[in-house]
Amino acid sequence: MKAAVIVFPGSNCDRDCAVAVERSTGAKVEMVWHKDTALPDGLDLIVLPGGFSYGDYLRCGAMAALSPVMKEVIAAANRGVATVGICNGFQILCEAGLLPGALLRNEGLKYVCKPIALEVTNAQTRFTAGYQGRREVMMTIGNGEGNFFADAETLARIEGEGQVVFRYVENPNGSVADIAGIINDGGNVLGMMPHPDRAFEADLGSADGAILFQSALASA
């Protein structure tokens, strides 16, 4: 099993993601610099980590979405490689057009950093199958622009297609329909504001994040 964590200038959860994936799955993890023009061969999972890529200039994730390596990430995602964007990674996936919608500034204008309960809205995805029907999991969030927005038509489509994967039990930021994470229509690209990489062993308060990485790689 092989995973890659993409490192952008300003990523700050890249090491967390690598450790989380390694410890929870035993997969070999390679760090890939954003200027690279090729991904390692035989990848089973690509992780876009949290952080403040390019200092959040212009819009969160806007610059990173145009990084050289993103051409390869988009091609791999379109080939069906499991790809997960966490926090800033979610913003990058939206900016890159791999996921619908966008992330706005939090409704309360505050950066919100805390453990949070999530409803597993769709447990039939390759990322959530390991929850085996559990309805609620715990992870943490840490973001200032995590307020998911999609227009009414897009929202109806993703709701109808089961693309809403996680919802907040208590909405922390004004996200439309309490959405915390969504998947693409191909079922292989997941974007989520909560951090599974900060919840991969009990000492961190929750090991629910580990199950997500295990599921992603079990289905590879």
Next chain:
Amino acid sequence: MKATVHVFLKPGVLDVQGKAVENALHGLGWADVKDVRVGRVITFDVGGTDKAAVEAEVKAMCDKLLANTVIESYRIEVG
């Protein structure tokens, strides 16, 4: 040519920054202020002499990078 691009959140998309500024203006006594929107202005020089062609180029820049048309609209001035 000089290009100026104004980018704002679309009507209907909650502008929490605008809301905070509005509240602050109310606090300063300007009670009748409403619908405050905070946007972004981007200015740059761009080659070319044909105004329509330059406008088309700047529009492409907006769609590709300067605005996220899922949530933002933009207005271009060239001259």
